[in-house]
Amino acid sequence: MQVVGVTTQQEVYIASRERKFHINEILVIEDPALDNPRGEVVETLSYNRLIPMGLDKSLVDAQVIQTLEQIGYDIESDEVNLAKLRLYEEAPHPVRTGCPVRLPSFHEVRHLLVKASPDDGMMLGEIRGTESMANTIDEDLKDRVVIMERGELRPQRGVPFIFDIKSMQQYPHVGIFGGSGSGKSFGLRVMLEELMQLHIPTLVFDPHFEMDFRETASGLEERAPDFRDLFTSVQIGKEVGISFSDLSTRDVVALLGAAGGQLSESMVNVIQMLHRRRDNFTSFSDRVSNLVQALDEGKQGLEKQLKNPDLTPVDVQRIQDLKQLLQQYGSLPSSSVKGVHWRLQRLEKAGLFQQDIRAIERGLEQGRLVVVQGSAWVLQVFATYVIGTLYRKRREYKDAQMNGEEEHYFPPFVVVTDEAHNFAPKALESPAKAILKEIAQEGRKYGVFLFLATQRPTLLDETITAQLNTKFVFRTVRATDIATLREETDLTAEEGKRLPYLRSGDTFVSSAAYGRTIFIRIRSAYTKSPHLTNPFDELKRFSEQQDEKLLDTLLKTLPIFDTDLIQVLKQVNRECGLGWDLNRLKEELERMARSGKLTKHETPFAVRYDRGKNMKV
Numbered sequence: 001m002q003v004v005g006v007t008t009q010q011e012v013y014i015a016s017r018e019r020k021f022h023i024n025e026i027l028v029i030e031d032p033a034l035d036n037p038r039g040e041v042v043e044t045l046s047y048n049r050l051i052p053m054g055l056d057k058s059l060v061d062a063q064v065i066q067t068l069e070q071i072g073y074d075i076e077s078d079e080v081n082l083a084k085l086r087l088y089e090e091a092p093h094p095v096r097t098g099c100p101v102r103l104p105s106f107h108e109v110r111h112l113l114v115k116a117s118p119d120d121g122m123m124l125g126e127i128r129g130t131e132s133m134a135n136t137i138d139e140d141l142k143d144r145v146v147i148m149e150r151g152e153l154r155p156q157r158g159v160p161f162i163f164d165i166k167s168m169q170q171y172p173h174v175g176i177f178g179g180s181g182s183g184k185s186f187g188l189r190v191m192l193e194e195l196m197q198l199h200i201p202t203l204v205f206d207p208h209f210e211m212d213f214r215e216t217a218s219g220l221e222e223r224a225p226d227f228r229d230l231f232t233s234v235q236i237g238k239e240v241g242i243s244f245s246d247l248s249t250r251d252v253v254a255l256l257g258a259a260g261g262q263l264s265e266s267m268v269n270v271i272q273m274l275h276r277r278r279d280n281f282t283s284f285s286d287r288v289s290n291l292v293q294a295l296d297e298g299k300q301g302l303e304k305q306l307k308n309p310d311l312t313p314v315d316v317q318r319i320q321d322l323k324q325l326l327q328q329y330g331s332l333p334s335s336s337v338k339g340v341h342w343r344l345q346r347l348e349k350a351g352l353f354q355q356d357i358r359a360i361e362r363g364l365e366q367g368r369l370v371v372v373q374g375s376a377w378v379l380q381v382f383a384t385y386v387i388g389t390l391y392r393k394r395r396e397y398k399d400a401q402m403n404g405e406e407e408h409y410f411p412p413f414v415v416v417t418d419e420a421h422n423f424a425p426k427a428l429e430s431p432a433k434a435i436l437k438e439i440a441q442e443g444r445k446y447g448v449f450l451f452l453a454t455q456r457p458t459l460l461d462e463t464i465t466a467q468l469n470t471k472f473v474f475r476t477v478r479a480t481d482i483a484t485l486r487e488e489t490d491l492t493a494e495e496g497k498r499l500p501y502l503r504s505g506d507t508f509v510s511s512a513a514y515g516r517t518i519f520i521r522i523r524s525a526y527t528k529s530p531h532l533t534n535p536f537d538e539l540k541r542f543s544e545q546q547d548e549k550l551l552d553t554l555l556k557t558l559p560i561f562d563t564d565l566i567q568v569l570k571q572v573n574r575e576c577g578l579g580w581d582l583n584r585l586k587e588e589l590e591r592m593a594r595s596g597k598l599t600k601h602e603t604p605f606a607v608r609y610d611r612g613k614n615m616k617v
């Protein structure tokens with residue numbers, strides 16, 4: 001391998017007759033005057049005289065060909081392999097053309113590839129293009145990950161990619177971008193597995209109900225750590241909720257704002273007028289619903305009711321209370337009070353006020369990963385509240401510590417969410433956005449970090465995107481998203497061109513900590529998502545199970561005459577937990593007869609179903 005053509009301080013072309021270049025591989029140029037610079041292959045090409053097209057239009061120009069000829073290549077008959085090598089560091093003067101080029105040993109490039117010790121970094125995958133160093137790699141970096149490629153597991157061949165979690169203090173926050181099926185969720189799962197193993201308190205919002213770590217991926221049973229004690233899964237409305245009496249009026253405004261479209265000024269005013277400190281949910285929502293009633297009845301209506309001679313003293317008291325409410329707040333517009341009332345009911349129905357967030361605090365204090373599950377809109381409302389509350393706790397602890405005061409310890413933590421563009425959309429207001437923005441800008445001071453994943457980087461708030469110091473960029477096809485990612489990372493034009501073609505699980509890591517982009521393959525996850533069964537397999541299994549149950553029940557009632565199907569229907573519905581009507585039962589009996597599971601005998605008086613030829617005895 002040797003340098004050919006015109007060189008610059010940043011880039012050189014390299015040619016080889018024997019060796020095909022690999023994209024992203026690292027090479028050393030033996031130019032002692034420049035201290036043997038290193039670089040990475042960013043483009044490759046093989047030229048064969050039998051296919052002589054495009055050479056002049058591609059990465060090589062006439063000068064490269066000329067040099068090749070000068071140094072003895074027979075352009076007309078040899079196959080020539082060419083690569084464009086980008087130097088890691090700009091050279092003070094151009095590289096000498098003709099210099100020999102070789103593969104490095106691991107130690108020559110270790111500092112460029114490994115920034116953390118394998119025991120306290122996140123072991124996320126394998127650096128592409130490092131396979132040639134397999135023999136020289138340090139013992140403690142060998143066999144750290146298993147890679148899944150084309151559906152098969154294989155051992156690690158190159159250098160593992162270790163994300164230095166400690167560098168987040170300096171370069172906080174992580175973004176994970178990629179289109180559908182690009183391996184983004186898979187990558188997120190691997191990151192969460194690593195955070196768990198490092199016992200880093202982590203709060204995950206899981207709108208897809210997929211972040212469960214109990215099932216081990218097949219083939220990895222021997223290596224997979226047991227994650228069961230390292231994570232807790234909580235559902236909004238079941239294990240966790242919002243403790244209403246802890247909310248300030250401002251919090252209530254934010255919360256109700258998240259419960260539907262944006263609040264009108266008049267609704268904000270209604271909340272500010274009606275909410276009192278330490279209100280619990282019942283006291284506040286009763287006040288609102290009583291006011292709705294009072295406004296509907298009006299002063300005259302209420303006075304008329306008071307004249308009713310059949311009223312009990314309790315009724316009278318109630319009407320007097322409504323009158324007083326009307327006197328105090330009668331000027332508030334009824335439609336706004338109703339709007340607030342509707343939102344309160346919506347949140348209550350979602351079970352949001354039945355619990356508190358103690359289970360989450362406990363989990364984080366124990367260094368666990370806490371997965372919060374709920375439907376998308378409830379999750380947004382809850383995320384706003386819970387992130388805000390926990391961030392405040394951590395901040396109070398740190399501020400108190402700075403001032404030498406005593407404060408209950410609250411640990412640093414990481415917030416993770418997929419579909420981040422829904423939580424912090426660009427150019428739109430959303431309740432969670434304010435708090436995410438604050439953490440993006442100031443979180444590192446307090447040890448609170450974000451891992452945000454999205455399919456649509458273009459739709460994510462740009463202040464937040466700019467603060468994500470490490471970006472994992474998976475396959476992306478949409479031109480607008482590629483443009484955004486190019487703007488927001490140090491991806492080169494060549495890398496940008498590769499984005500639509502990346503394999504699922506391959507990703508560029510553009511990190512301020514490395515100062516350049518690294519191309520890696522995410523390791524195989526130890527665990528799998530509970531949704532991984534193909535929905536069509538699930539459908540098939542479900543109908544098979546249902547058929548089996550049905551046959552078991554029918555077997556007990558054979559022979560079946562179509563004159564007494566009602567009895568059979570009752571039994572089938574009871575034993576199989578179904579809600580069929582007579583027609584449905586008839587259809588199913590027909591189907592069973594057609595498939596040979598039952599036999600059908602027709603007589604002039606009735607139809608009889610009996611044991612089928614294919615039926616198990």
Ligand SMILES: Nc1ncnc2c1ncn2[C@@H]1O[C@H](COP(=O)(O)OP(=O)(O)OP(=O)(O)O)[C@@H](O)[C@H]1O
Pocket residue numbers: 147148149178179180181182183184185186187455504505506521522523524
């Ligand atoms: N690192 C990897 N190694 C092996 N296979 C992978 C890897 N990453 C992804 N895959 C395969 O690609 C599939 C799609 O990946 P994944 O579900 O993570 O996509 P996604 O980008 O999250 O898409 P969506 O946003 O639609 O959920 C996975 O089910 C898995 O089979």
